[in-house]
Amino acid sequence: MRAQDVADKKFQPTVFRNGYSQDDVDDLLDRVQATFAAAEQGGRPVTGRLAGARTVTPEDVASSRFRRTRMKSGYDCDEVDDFLVEVVVALRALAR
Secondary structure, rough: HHHHHHHOOOOEEEEEOOEOHHHHHHHHHHHHHHHHHHHHHHOOOOOEEEEOEEOHHHHHHHHOOOOEEEEOOOOOHHHHHHHHHHHHHHHHHHHH
């Protein structure tokens, strides 16, 4: 997985049904993207601060929680969860 893969990822929006807060998910994905970008530049994962965006560990992603939406647009929960599993696997591979 590359930083661009994270940037290009789109989720099905939800309306009038449960979803995850788009802002919450987007904030986490910004950090995930920064983590992959740092690894691509330095050849290894970086933790801490990078250009104002805090990078993440696989554990950060696995333990992330998002506010739920119902009456406003959100992201499909299953799609987000499935993608985050892929992210965790990719981050763990970077750490090796």
